[in-house]
Amino acid sequence: MEIIRFADLKAEPWRNGGGVTRQIAAQPSPSVASEDAPNGRANGGRDPGWDWRVSIADVTKAGDFSPFPGMERVLTVIEGELLLLSVDGAEHPMEKYRPFRFAGGAATSGKLPTGDVRNLNVITRAGAFKGFTSIIELSRKRAHPVFDGQLGVLLQGQAKVSAGEGGPADLGRYDTVVGSDSETPDVLGRGFLAVVSIDPVED
Incomplete structure (x- = not known):
């Protein structure tokens, strides 16, 4: 039996200073060179180097989300009251425990009308894996x-x-x-x- 303890996960700060991500698990992509994806994170819209990733993110400031072209995302607010998620110009009120699926390459940003939120993120390579x-x-x-x-x-x-x-x-x-x-x-x-x-x- 394998248990991944949250306390052991490393917090990686976002480049825009809007939050941190803790990776729970990921499957590296054999077709992507590691130098294209430092630390397994999206870099200017390039391939992140994995076929799927599950993570927990703390969002502490309104702003843009990193793009993941060719991926599909499922985002679930797991702590906090509300995240106003804008996906390609359409605003979606994200309430706690309600998973939401959207394209990883979409222009995405978030607002925090009621304060900080914590999200569970599932990102999968479109056409190869499907996350739920x-x-x-x-x-x-x-x-x-x-x-x-x-x-x-x-x-x-x-x-x-x-x-x-x-x-x-x-x-x-x-x-x-x-x-x-x-x-x-x-x-x-x-x-x-x-x-x-x-x-x-x-x-």
Whole structure:
């Protein structure tokens, strides 16, 4: 059983000073040279060097988002009340726990009418992978499984995770459980879990 602890994630400041990103997991792209993507981040609209990435971003100032041409994004506000997201000129009020899908190459900016927000971001290479985010309310009586190709991020509350013959482990806020089909982790508790699925696109 693999748990990615939020406390161990490195905060990478945005170039425009508007926030920081903590990468939870990513799959490098074998077709992109690493020198084209320093630190695995978008650089002037060039390829970031991965086929998918899941991250948590703290947005502390209104401004532009980095472009990811050829990618698809799913953004979910997980802390804070409201993000006003502008995508190619159309404004979208982003409320907590409501995933929103949009093109990574779109001209995107955000406003913070009620203060700072924290977002869960899923970015996938269009035509190769499809990302999905579901918000699940946990139960103390019925475990929620996290399967292979999924990540379970504890957004709020208290929870434990167990798999196979191993004993249960406590999850802290924003800790991530890596899914498995062989010894499927089961999450029990009270609160909300974001289940991120990364599915390969069939030819």
